[in-house]
Amino acid sequence: MKRTPMRHGAATLAVALLALSACGRDADTKSTDTGDDGDTTSTESGGGFIDPAQDCSDYDGTAGITGDTIKIGTVRPASGPYAIYDTVTKGLEALVTATNSKGGVKAGDGKTYKLELVKGDDGYDPARTPAEVERLVDQEKVFAIVGEIGTSNNLAVRQTLNDKCIPSIGLATGSTEWGKAKEYPWFIGGLPSYATEAHHLMEWLKKEKPAAKIALLYQDDDFGKAYQASIETSIEGSDITVVAEESFNPLTETSPESKVAALSASGADVFFVGIGGSPCPAAVKAVPANWTPLTLVSVTCTGKLAMALAGGKDEGLVAVQATYDPGTAADQSNPKIKAFFDEGGAAGLSQGDLEGGIAAAGWGFGSMFVKGLELTDTVDRASLMNALWQLDGVNYGLMLDDAKASTKGGDDPWVIEDLRIVKRQAGSWNEIAPLTSYDGTSNDFAG
């Protein structure tokens, strides 16, 4: 009881301190980190898809640009079973190094910018992504997120980044969610829509195997379910049927072997592998000797590195392709691949990484960002997005020479929509059906 007055004193002190300090920190601690051209507050972006004056509550268009250096961030798994995807980021990093060693990017505003890349590791666990992205945005003050890996991982931060008006460019995912540019105009995917990919495979199948019986293995998340939904929609009205389905959860299961065994007993003559990471080639490897289906694999696992994990069962696999494959001899003479080999090699990529296909993907995501910078009249967040939202038949990175990237804001939010079908033959991917353009229609296959 004796202590009561002192306690009251302490409590009063605490309350007083709280009340006083309430005004201690300014409501906006975000020091507007304007570059040296802070006065040219993008008049161009007014007419574009994004209008920061209308779309953003507090917008800082040039955060992350210091002098002539633009800082970008990415999040990827550098540990755990999906660490194979770290190679994507190695490719992105190589592009940044290669760009800087060429002197930088000559942006549309006439200046030349160097790039700086900061990385976060979320172990492919979407529960860990928000903290990593917060660190990149609030601590590192990156200008944009480029090539972040994983559908669920990107979804975990979509709301936050969109609210803060921070560009997310060349996402390493093709989930149909990235077609929702009207709701989330700050997100732009780096891969073809998984739905378009599956649709294209189904269209090809209708000609090649009109009565196909499909055994479907899909990843139990937005990535795999995009395949599932698109297949269902695409085979409607045809004689193709899905005779068996198994889902695979990358976070709780380690090997898809038992799922493949179950599917092999279904009597299917087509096996669709709609999973990613190292479990994808593991599923191909697990196909038993007495089951000889035509196997279709996800575009995410067509690289040489993934194929090497298929236990010699990669012969005859069929997949969709939108870019050249650095692991295929015929493609290696292409000037783009040659440049990738020279510059990427000089930037530190090993021969295995160069040919593996995964690093090439990251190189492509970075190239999309660079392309956007080249096209934008003003280098700020909204103008860059607007440049990417009105692409008019451009070609960048390792895209097939005849492929064109066109976008039109929310009406055509997909960058890569020109696809061809390739078959794995003697360690190479050979074209078996020519380039088909789905420009402006990718959202139709989302199911």
Place this chain on the structure above:
Amino acid sequence: MSAAGRLRDTRSIIVVSGVLVVVVLALPQVLDAFWTRRITLWIPLALAALGLNLLTGYNGQISVGHGALYGVGAYSTALILNEWKWPQLAAIAASAVICFVAGVAVGLPALRIKGLYLALVTLAVATLFPQVLEQFSGTTGGSAGLAITNQEMNRRGVLADRAIRVEAPTWTGLADDQWAYYVFLAVAALCFLVVRNLVRSRVGRSMIAIRDNEVAAEVSGVNVAIVKVLTFGVSAALAGVGGAIFAILQARVSSGSFTLVASLYFLVAVVVGGSASIAGPAIGAVAIGLFQDVVTPALPESVTPWDLNAKAATPLILGTMLILLMLAAPGGIVGSARQLRARLAVRAQRPADGPIPTPTTGGTP
């Protein structure tokens, strides 16, 4: 202990707690928004550890399933906010009730199963929980997660999801992150106060009696079954409050946050802080928070010449440190502090050249 010594002891306690209170209240004023959000996320960890400590430290029941109960709180809150649009504090309270019921359900087998076997049962709960979330991914969002959102017309007139976040009322003059910190700190302070009073009450003495000797407690008239089950329930409710706050802060829940690893972190917080103490779980949570948010990001991703990923080795480092800590200070941080204080008290009482008085155990709450 002499009256003067006791007074000095009491005074020093008041001074130390006063300084602590000031520091804790001033933190969001000193730190930027990023760090304020990070330390706010330590609050749910402290609450879950508080719940676990009540069960393990005071009642002697081991649970490695609190990650699941924490998850039940988080998902209850997410679903309540999404479906019924309740106020956030009401959702937290509702989650506490739901978790109390869930805790009682998990606690029932504990009447027959003890020690290691109880740990195994709760281990099963912890392992099953993420699988259950996957099984009902239509409702829970599975590993992709479930965003806590409202459908709102956005500025361009498109109906879009908007995250439900903690927003500071304008009269406070505080930023949203600062407001969230103070509100949840107040919730946590309330919970800690409730637990402190609970363990000092008759029920609390029953809990401790059961921990120390169940048969003796029963002979003395303690209703062992009811006390054990209720302790499990209260403990789960506290974990649920923690989970609810976690969900609100993230505006999103996903199964990856509620794995066995979460349960183990709670256990580590209890052990590091010092079990069977009120401040222990909070101190342990701060220790883990510092480790996760300050130490880990500073670790290099590649240690030459072996190209080791030190960041990925975080659990290994944490485990090693835990073993060393247990060898050096089995009572955790609070235990060590008590020992230190007792030693200092002995030294202070020793007259210039008189005999050494018997050390007392007084002065500890």
